[in-house]
Amino acid sequence: MNGPHTVHASCVAYDGKAALFLGASGSGKSALALRMMALGCDLVADDRVVLTAQEGALVATCPETIAGLIEARGIGILNAANVPNAVVQVVVDMDMQEQDRLPETRYVTLCDLRTPLIHRGVGDHFGPAIVQLLKAGWSNR
Template identity: 55%
Template sequence: MAASHTLHATCVAWDDRAVIITGKSGAGKSALGLQLMALGCKLVADDGVHLMLENGAVVVQAPDTIKGLIEARGIGILNAQVRGRARVVLVVDLDQSEPARLPEARFFEVLGHNLPLIYRVDAPHFAPAILQILKSGWSDR
């Protein structure tokens, strides 16, 4: 049986490239997911994500019970366009704030794989920068 793991998190994807958004209850996981969806991403899962290894990559999908649903705090549970599964290329930790202008590389270890990790940035460019990472990654220059 393949290794798998479940996280309390939100996940959206641009094409086949997904970001997992972690944080305590009320940290803004769903809100950031909604911002990214407004920029063109599709929901993979809100409130819980199921991770597994597939062809050497960490892949994410929604548990069947919450597939296609996202919470908008103070508004309710909303239907969403979904991406059934996607390859995880980034993890965002909303419980930590980024103090550095150009931070060192960090990683989130899951299922024996290190995934790039970034912390919350309280600035208007945060969601667009995450989308750009999903689309094109980081510069190596």
């Protein structure tokens, strides 16, 4: 995809570094975003995320009409602290469940940029692990 492209996704950021959650409706994108927001992340966008390539980085922004809003299934639409944009560091495929303890590195190409891809993890550690990834990155060991 070239140029601005809107995807059905949720996106949160920590210190300008974003995690983008892709998946079908009901796959847990907003729920994971809410968990990560409770751990200090800010909302970039929920339900729709605009992606662009800017100076070699994949940048996520929110359509103006939904800025600062997130759906909590069974509760309603909530207000949220949000940031206008962030650089995507990792894409999480919520439709695929990770099977390996230490998976091989995967990538996805969005807006002609290769971005690390992980599959949805199982367990309470998954949200905190993504926050830690945004804070400090992957180990080279």
